[in-house]
Amino acid sequence: MRNESAGPGVVRRARMIDLGRDEALALLATAPIGRVVFSQRALPAVRPVNFAVHGPDVVFRVRGDSRFAGALDGNVVAFEADQIDPARRAGWSVVVTGLAELLTGGADYERLLAVAPVPWAPGDHNRVVRVRVELVTGRRISRRT
Numbered sequence: 001m002r003n004e005s006a007g008p009g010v011v012r013r014a015r016m017i018d019l020g021r022d023e024a025l026a027l028l029a030t031a032p033i034g035r036v037v038f039s040q041r042a043l044p045a046v047r048p049v050n051f052a053v054h055g056p057d058v059v060f061r062v063r064g065d066s067r068f069a070g071a072l073d074g075n076v077v078a079f080e081a082d083q084i085d086p087a088r089r090a091g092w093s094v095v096v097t098g099l100a101e102l103l104t105g106g107a108d109y110e111r112l113l114a115v116a117p118v119p120w121a122p123g124d125h126n127r128v129v130r131v132r133v134e135l136v137t138g139r140r141i142s143r144r145t
Contacts, residue, residue: 017140019094024138028094029053031081036060036131038068038077038100045071050117051079056133058096059116061125064104072129073102079131094138096131103128 019027028034029052036047047068051060058079062069077100084091103109104127112128119125 019138034081064127
């Protein structure tokens with residue numbers, strides 16, 4: 001930990017806290033935007049999406065005919081979201097890892113389509129991706145006086 005001066009007579013110390021699974025998933029659910037980490041042509045790629053946490057899963061919409069959708073379906077992906085306060089130099093980050101499924105119809109599709117937010121990106125995002133979360137890690141950094 002490094003001490004930092006926050007003004008005359010005030011010293012703030014950073015504290016890094018590992019989050020438990022439940023707290024990490026609860027924080028993840030509060031973020032409006034997350035980043036999907038996937039493989040594209042055998043290289044790592046990252047794409048921002050708006051999403052929802054539904055039970056233990058992360059869900060979001062994609063265009064069914066996109067390369068992005070094809071790169072996700074049936075593959076292990078990571079998903080990250082955070083909230084950072086640069087002025088306070090504090091915040092949190094959560095990363096989940098799991099198998100991504102592209103849903104195109106059926107009861108699960110209809111149920112998750114209703115939960116997944118409408119994407120900010122233009123186009124017909126008519127498919128749902130469900131990431132079945134297996135691994136969850138999270139950290140919070142806070143300042144105390």
